Amino acid sequence: VNLQRRNLELAEANRRLLESFGVRAIDFMGSVGSGKTCLIGRLVEALKGEYRIGVIGGDLTTTIDMELLEGLGVPVVQVNTGRECHLDANLVAKALEKLNLQQLDLVFIENVGNIICPADFPLGAHRRVAVVSVVESPYIIVKHPLTFQTVDVVALNKVDLAQAVGADVERLEADIRRVNPKLAIVRTSCKTGLGIQNLRETLKL
Amino acid sequence: VNLQRRNLELAEANRRLLESFGVRAIDFMGSVGSGKTCLIGRLVEALKGEYRIGVIGGDLTTTIDMELLEGLGVPVVQVNTGRECHLDANLVAKALEKLNLQQLDLVFIENVGNIICPADFPLGAHRRVAVVSVVESPYIIVKHPLTFQTVDVVALNKVDLAQAVGADVERLEADIRRVNPKLAIVRTSCKTGLGIQNLRETLKL
Ligand SMILES: Nc1nc2c(ncn2[C@@H]2O[C@H](COP(=O)(O)OP(=O)(O)OP(=O)(O)O)[C@@H](O)[C@H]2O)c(=O)[nH]1
Ligand SMILES: Nc1nc2c(ncn2[C@@H]2O[C@H](COP(=O)(O)OP(=O)(O)OP(=O)(O)O)[C@@H](O)[C@H]2O)c(=O)[nH]1
Ligand SMILES: [Mg+2]
Numbered sequence: 084v085n086l087q088r089r090n091l092e093l094a095e096a097n098r099r100l101l102e103s104f105g106v107r108a109i110d111f112m113g114s115v116g117s118g119k120t121c122l123i124g125r126l127v128e129a130l131k132g133e134y135r136i137g138v139i140g141g142d143l144t145t146t147i148d149m150e151l152l153e154g155l156g157v158p159v160v161q162v163n164t165g166r167e168c169h170l171d172a173n174l175v176a177k178a179l180e181k182l183n184l185q186q187l188d189l190v191f192i193e194n195v196g197n198i199i200c201p202a203d204f205p206l207g208a209h210r211r212v213a214v215v216s217v218v219e220s221p222y223i224i225v226k227h228p229l230t231f232q233t234v235d236v237v238a239l240n241k242v243d244l245a246q247a248v249g250a251d252v253e254r255l256e257a258d259i260r261r262v263n264p265k266l267a268i269v270r271t272s273c274k275t276g277l278g279i280q281n282l283r284e285t286l287k288l
Numbered sequence: 289v290n291l292q293r294r295n296l297e298l299a300e301a302n303r304r305l306l307e308s309f310g311v312r313a314i315d316f317m318g319s320v321g322s323g324k325t326c327l328i329g330r331l332v333e334a335l336k337g338e339y340r341i342g343v344i345g346g347d348l349t350t351t352i353d354m355e356l357l358e359g360l361g362v363p364v365v366q367v368n369t370g371r372e373c374h375l376d377a378n379l380v381a382k383a384l385e386k387l388n389l390q391q392l393d394l395v396f397i398e399n400v401g402n403i404i405c406p407a408d409f410p411l412g413a414h415r416r417v418a419v420v421s422v423v424e425s426p427y428i429i430v431k432h433p434l435t436f437q438t439v440d441v442v443a444l445n446k447v448d449l450a451q452a453v454g455a456d457v458e459r460l461e462a463d464i465r466r467v468n469p470k471l472a473i474v475r476t477s478c479k480t481g482l483g484i485q486n487l488r489e490t491l492k493l
């Protein structure tokens with residue numbers, strides 16, 4: 084609990100730092116393989132003409148995702164958390180020091196792939212997106228109420244696979260609305276590009 | 289670190305307790321929706337004629353999985369961890385007290401849906417199975433090296449969906465062998481029943 088209070092203070096400091104440079108930050112969390120890197124990549128491609136974008140990415144030990152996004156021509160900072168199942172505001176503060184915020188408008192943060200841990204650790208971003216693959220489990224929403232209390236937007240991803248796996252997307256949406264009626268919900272297929280425009284508009288980008 | 293040493297002591301106590309009653313325990317971990325409940329259900333159906341089985345299940349706040357398995361006619365104990373992303377040996381010790389170990393031969397433990405957190409917290413079971421859905425991400429193995437050091441068996445599940453989502457099962461198997469050559473790997477489809485016989489034999493059941 085003390086850890087979380089300390090994290091909250093650091094998150095607020097991150098927020099003030101970003102705002103002092105006029106930089107907006109969006110934090111993407113979600114279970115392993117839900118589509119965070121893919122969706123960030125799609126947004127980078129759609130937006131890099133209009134915004135100067137930087138990306139911070141957290142994984143336990145690998146650099147795969149950030150290498151991929153670096154290939155899109157944006158500055159990236161890789162954070163490796165070792166065994167920690169989530170980014171925290173302290174790690175993000177250190178990562179922000181490695182970005183030239185003077186020359187950026189927008190920072191995307193990809194959290195460690197985990198649907199539970201990040202819920203307790205805000206990072207200081209202006210918005211948090213939960214990326215949920217419709218393919219994993221019909222109970223994924225109802226089993227993680229805290230997560231869905233602590234985000235602003237849900238990207239219901241991989242809708243192109245819904246039929247093949249017998250997923251009930253309507254039902255998942257209804258679960259989301261019941262858990263947190265204030266959430267904005269965007270159906271996406273990172274594969275086909277469906278919903279990417281809608282996602283950027285929802286994020287006011 | 290002290291937490292983990294304490295957990296290890298409690299895990300060893302659980303193991304001794306189980307062995308004093310001649311009860312074998314198998315712990316199933318894996319990411320959200322990977323198929324843990326489904327596979328445990330399949331094993332219960334296949335084995336309840338030969339073994340007296342009990343099940344312990346961990347979830348943050350819900351009882352869905354254990355209600356489902358209870359419907360198969362076995363005693364179940366629901367553990368709710370609140371915000372904790374993994375079961376621990378202490379919670380399992382308390383759950384074991386609620387089972388009549390005198391009248392059981394086999395206990396299945398379903399861990400909280402999370403591919404990272406349980407790796408640091410052995411429970412005292414005789415075997416740990418990692419259930420991995422082939423549908424989530426091609427990098428799921430290489431991104432979680434510690435997890436695959438700490439299990440005995442991997443059930444590569446949802447193989448019936450591999451073609452529909454373009455998953456490379458061979459590659460995932462190769463990743464597993466590279467991360468931990470000692471692991472037994474079983475391809476399963478909990479939907480069709482493929483690999484269930486193989487899984488029980490691998491678990492020496
Ligand atoms: N069919 C389909 N595949 C997708 C979609 N989005 C992502 N994928 C695939 O799913 C896999 C995982 O996507 P990622 O973007 O790496 O997921 P992630 O959330 O970043 O995963 P981690 O960072 O490892 O937790 C990749 O093989 C993607 O190509 C989608 O909408 N439809
Ligand atoms: N097509 C297919 N679906 C499967 C398979 N195994 C499980 N499922 C489905 O995948 C969903 C999740 O399965 P579960 O057994 O609940 O997964 P779990 O690991 O227990 O999930 P949590 O306990 O919530 O973390 C369910 O809708 C299952 O019916 C499989 O091999 N093939
Ligand atoms: Mg990623």
Ligand SMILES: [Mg+2]
Binds near residue numbers: 324325326353398
């Ligand atoms: Mg389950």
